[in-house]
Amino acid sequence: MRLNSIKFIATALIFGLGMVTIFIFSYLTYINTMANLEEKYHKESALVLKHTLLSFQNQFESTEKVLNILAETGELKLINSAIDKQSLNSLLERFQKTVPNSRVMQICLKDGQVYMGPWMQIPPGYDPRKKEWYIQALQAKGAVVWSEPYLDYMTQRIIITAARQFTTPSGDIAGVLAIDFDVNTISNVISNSQIGENGFVMLLSRNGTVIANKDDYMIGERIFGADFQNLLNSKYNGELDYTIKNLQYHLKFDTIRRNGMILVTAISRAEINDNLFKAFFPVLSTGIACLFIFCVGAYFLTLKAIAPLKKLVSLMKLAQNGDYGVRSNIKAYDEINSLSNSFNSMIDSIRKRDKALKELNSELANTQEILKCNLNEMEQSQRILKASEERIKHLAYYDSLTGLSNRERLIKKLKQAIEENINTSGAVIYIDLDNFKKINDTMGHTVGDKVLIEVARRFNNTVDYENYTARIGGDEFIIFINGITSMDTVVEVADKLVKIFKEPLATDSKSFNLTASIGVALFPLHGSTAEEILKKADMAMYKAKEKGKNCYQVFDESMHAEIILKVNLENEMRQALKADQFTLYYQPQYNTPDKSIYGMEALLRWDSPSIDQGAPLDIIKAAEETGMIVDIEKWVMKNAFTFAREINAIADKDIKISVNISPVHIMQSDFVGNVWNSIIEAGVDPGFIGLEITETVMMESFASNKKKLEEIKKLGINIYLDDFGSGYSSLNYLQNLPIDYVKIDKIFVDNMLNSDRDGRITATIVELAHNIGLKVIAEGVEREEQYNFLNLYKCDIIQGYYMSKPVPRGEVLKLLKFTTNNCLEQYLTDW
């Protein structure tokens, strides 16, 4: 049973109420019974006291009366004169019988004689004069004295004695009369008086000594001790509670007026309590039994009463555990019914709420699902973004085609290596594929790309050292090797790189023979910055190309000097262009048969103090390399074309002016435009113009160059194939190129007279050119024999010192004088 349950509370309530009732009831009964009992005992006690008091008073009165009478009898008065033992004894016998309970009466004379009646044996040693009562009686004159209990001389029993003096007729003390009482006998009187079971009646002497008691108990004892005198005080009013021998008593006492003895009645407290308990026990036990029955009854009644509640609780527990299908159909008391109805309504509400919650929940779940999807998508996007980022990062640092590093990454790594490893050495190997452009041009970019991929793969397989291989341009690669220990290592790597191109590169069943030019620069030997080293490797690579390609070249300082020179040259050329330091010389070309001027080749002259005049080829080369050639040639075309307009304006026959065009210029996309602009600018008839090209122009980008030349040709400009016979001298060129003139190289002209073979080749060339409709110009004709030979073999035009050296513009007129009229001369003088 839990403490805070209705069962407990109800039972406890009944129990508590029952307890209180029983307590009050019991208390009242107790008080009542107690009062009754006490009253009964007190009454009894008072009665006994009164009765016994009267009885003792009577006895003592009669005793004293007897003693008084005896004292006045004649016999005693005469006792001294006429002693008759017999008569005395009979007197004593007669008188003693009148005193109830007395044991013996004695007459004690002054001289020690004692008379006790006829039957008493008096021991010889007995002398009453020593006794207390005798002495007291003598002093008490005519009054009766009562002794304390003492042991009898004769019987050794405990006795008390009442004594009185008697006198002679003359008034002298004759002796003492005494009556002995056995306390035993006195007690017997009292023993018949009952105060309950354990109560008692006691006779006390004036000094408080017990004289008589029920069953002779405590005789001779002074039970009150020192309290005795207080006991007699009036304040107790004859009643008090006192403990005797560890037992509690209620005492009543009274004094016997005659002799001052005290009579005490005692009620035993314990007895009263015992009786109280006896009377009270049935009441109490009945009460407790009732209480028990009430409690049990209350418990079960409560149990029955709260059964519907319990049922409701169990229903609620079901609901608590989630079963909202429960319904209460309890019918009991109004309160319970109301509770039951409320419960049902509550369950209904909960069910409604649950339904709503469920819907809400599913909505939430849907939302969550959607959110989850969104999250997934976001994560996906993030992944893609990350991948893109990676890719962008890769693109930023890697070549998309080959997967090698790109320029940025390489430079970064190189810088890093230089900065971090001050004490180590490294090498930068600059690789340029020779003639790769041709593959792109002929096979298309797709094939070119595949070749590049294959090349990259081979690079990766070749270099064992810590390296970064990068593709930095179309066909340019850089391998950066860090931590090399000796030059030999670098040479070994470079050798290997050259050799990997010995194997043909195979892609899609096609194979190509490719070579590479390789430049090597070392750090810190060749520079302390990445840019410097890269530049120097680049220089070395160009040097390798110059040396004939398919080889490697380690950078040395002479290359640098060369470059410096070139740079200076470029600057000076630029200056020269600005300052108009260039001049054009014209070398006439003559019709071979009649030695009349056919045309002129414009030749560039540069009067620069710093430039060695003997190296015009170097200058051209330098100009080509730096790209200055385009500007220079534009300048040349402008002046030469203007000159062509002017000279043809005054000349009586057409004079063709030809200029040399560098292959570099032709490669320029705006080459045709430049030419056309120059013509427009000069206002010249294109028919007076000739462009001299070399075979080398056709080595690269043959198709596009050919197309450009064809466009030039369509404009009406004449095209000369220069230096024929010095290079490949392919007949293919003669046939396919849109050329008008073939210029036989000076080497042939120089040797044709000495070598029969060269002579024949020259003749064949002329004949061949003629056969395909081309005119032939021989260069470097210096001697008459040469002229004759060329004339013999019908070479159309000759050029050279035999006829005229290149002359400045002013002298051209002089040459023309020989062939033109005065008008021309006039004009030239003015100009």
Added chain:
Amino acid sequence: MRNKYILIFLLSIMLLLWGCSGSPEKISIGIIPAREPERMLNNFEPVRAYLEKEIGIPVTVTVPDNYFGLIESMNQNKVDIGFLGPFSYVTAEKQIDLEPLLFAARKDTGTSYHSLIIARKDAGIRTIEDLKGKKFAFVDPGSTSGFIIPSALFKSRDIDVNQYFSKTIYSGSHDSVVMDVLNKKVDAGAVADMNLRRVMDYAKIGNEEFIAVWKSDDIPGSPIVARADLDNTLKEKFITAMLLIHEKDPQAIKYFDSNIEKYVATDKSIYNGVRNIANILGEEFVNEHFLQKNQ
């Protein structure tokens, strides 16, 4: 919470049962040396064995030197049940809570006996007055018939013992008093009549040897006293056993004291007479001669 209450309830029940069932494992009996201690032990042995059998727990017997020793032993819980004399009982009662259980009913004197003052017949002593100036023997200051009752006699006669006799001695036992008188160590002595008769029977002394100068009133027989706190069941068992000993084991009682017919129940009030005499003699007297003397 509930368990706690149950626990407390059980504990109190157990405590109650334990309190009730605390019965002693043995019982100790003390007897006064009416004779030599060894003989007392030997004579009592059949009774002891009988009691052990009847009560069902070990019974031990001790024989202290004197009455005072026995009272002390009971006071110190060393002795549960003592064979006291009437006077030693009423004296001990002032210190210890005691309960008289039984006393002997004798074949010749019944439940009471008497104190005698005996003298050799040839000594010429016939009255108390004749004892003046003679040598006198008491039994023991704790003895009723051997000291207290004779003292009451001397008191009633206003006799100061120390002045009246030429010499007084305590012989230690009734038998010794008899022997001391017989052997003329003293002229007269106080002795219980039952003891005198037994000694005379035992020692084959003829009636002609002694003369009783004085005989007291009836004295209630010596009580067998138990400490009041002794287990009630045990007390009952002991009382029952002793009440039936004359039927169940007459030999045992005969061997102990052939004069005893049987044991009968007694109560406190029977000894009121002795108490009263002690009262009259006064507390001082008792203390002087009995209690203080032995301390």
